[in-house]
Amino acid sequence: MHSPWGVTTTWLPGTVRPVDLLSRAEQGLPLRELVDYINRFAPLGLRVEKPPTREAEQAGALPPDQQLLLSASNDRTAPWHEGALGPQVLLNMSSELARPLGEVIQRINRATPITGVTAPHVPDTTANWTVPDWLVTDPRSRRTHMAFRPWEIVGSFHYRGRDIDELPRAVEALDAWGLIDWRGADADALIRQATNRHRLLVAAPDYASISAITYVSLSGDFDEDGLSLAYAFALTAEEETDLGTVMDQLTELHVDLPLRIEEPPPEARGLRATAIDVLVLAYDDEGPTRFRDHLTISDLLTHAQLSRRDLADSAARLSEFAVLGAPPPPGEGAAHDCGFEDLVGFVPDRFDHAAFDKGLLGPGLLGALELVLVAGRFGWTLGRTYRRYAPLGCLGLEVGVEPPVGGEEDLRPDWRDVVMLTEHLTGRAPALSGTVTREHIALCAEETDLDEAGVHQRLHRYARLFGLRLPDRSNREEARR
Numbered sequence: 001m002h003s004p005w006g007v008t009t010t011w012l013p014g015t016v017r018p019v020d021l022l023s024r025a026e027q028g029l030p031l032r033e034l035v036d037y038i039n040r041f042a043p044l045g046l047r048v049e050k051p052p053t054r055e056a057e058q059a060g061a062l063p064p065d066q067q068l069l070l071s072a073s074n075d076r077t078a079p080w081h082e083g084a085l086g087p088q089v090l091l092n093m094s095s096e097l098a099r100p101l102g103e104v105i106q107r108i109n110r111a112t113p114i115t116g117v118t119a120p121h122v123p124d125t126t127a128n129w130t131v132p133d134w135l136v137t138d139p140r141s142r143r144t145h146m147a148f149r150p151w152e153i154v155g156s157f158h159y160r161g162r163d164i165d166e167l168p169r170a171v172e173a174l175d176a177w178g179l180i181d182w183r184g185a186d187a188d189a190l191i192r193q194a195t196n197r198h199r200l201l202v203a204a205p206d207y208a209s210i211s212a213i214t215y216v217s218l219s220g221d222f223d224e225d226g227l228s229l230a231y232a233f234a235l236t237a238e239e240e241t242d243l244g245t246v247m248d249q250l251t252e253l254h255v256d257l258p259l260r261i262e263e264p265p266p267e268a269r270g271l272r273a274t275a276i277d278v279l280v281l282a283y284d285d286e287g288p289t290r291f292r293d294h295l296t297i298s299d300l301l302t303h304a305q306l307s308r309r310d311l312a313d314s315a316a317r318l319s320e321f322a323v324l325g326a327p328p329p330p331g332e333g334a335a336h337d338c339g340f341e342d343l344v345g346f347v348p349d350r351f352d353h354a355a356f357d358k359g360l361l362g363p364g365l366l367g368a369l370e371l372v373l374v375a376g377r378f379g380w381t382l383g384r385t386y387r388r389y390a391p392l393g394c395l396g397l398e399v400g401v402e403p404p405v406g407g408e409e410d411l412r413p414d415w416r417d418v419v420m421l422t423e424h425l426t427g428r429a430p431a432l433s434g435t436v437t438r439e440h441i442a443l444c445a446e447e448t449d450l451d452e453a454g455v456h457q458r459l460h461r462y463a464r465l466f467g468l469r470l471p472d473r474s475n476r477e478e479a480r481r
Contacts, residue, residue, distance in 0.1 A: 018056065022061055022114070069093060091131045277317070295327045386403055401465055456470060
């Protein structure tokens, strides 16, 4: 965090654990005094987890070799590893330091009386092994399971491995430590599969193989998902052919590891995805290819703009893949039964993407305030803004404002309108509504450099749309005289 004085500071967690405490100690300040200082803030919820040991007090600070070992980011800075270390942390340490796993564990456990950090015993076969860099988890990974799985190991080796001789040694060491969930496979089958690489099988659940086709990335978590319809769907774009042809090619492949192949419905075999379809329905550049849970209006805008279609055509196109488990377009259903015909000719542009910013229409509401905000952002009239975005109600946009009528249609809001039409004069929700007090009008005058008559006149223009009840102008002027 940056303070107003330009000094970078880091907030302590509520409970300061042993390694974190040692990392903050200085040789000139005894550890015991640092503990007492921190404990003064106990009424605010800050405390030391437990008193430092005698060995920690003698060390005075975190030893230099432990700074490198216990830094979670391997740069001698917080956050720190604390307590009992798990296998994944130790594997990463061995790979990062290029030292045998047993040596890393010994160094950690020698300092346990100081740091309180412990590492488990491992078999000799594993202790003498230096973890190769292709096996450790990518920092962006969402990997949560402890044991490695056969296709996962194959995919990691295919993605970053170089020396095939490293693979049998890695499998032996991990198996001896009980860190492989075999799922009916064995070591020989795993190694055969790793040497039997095929372009249609990208088994890398923590990475994505970027295709030569723009917007397409591809990877499968074959241990968990099998060969899913989402993966096969993406392959149709990669291979530039239909789903039936892709499925025939996949079922004819020889594989050495168990692989469940999900069969599509017969009517889906003719489907063929484009790269844009994959981008919108299943794209994920940091993990396995899976269908998204749902689509947003912004997703549909992206699909229509990149594929040079109108929204009605995009909605119909994306609906075709729902039979595979892909999410349908936002709204009530397919284009032909949801009123999507109102979107024929709606070709998205840069204004539409900006309109669905989270501060405007992104949350899914077109109310009176949102109408003013969007019109003001683009310099449009209220009528033009309403006509552009109210039809998106069939895509799930909640239209909570009446259409502008008469002179309202030609209103072109500026920053003063935006300020005056918000309850707290912030230009953000909540919107002004109901009875408008004279105090509010007076505050608006101060904020906008208008006189009170000018404020009243402006608010009167928006009174119907916002449901405003304004004080009578004549009574106010008489009271002022």
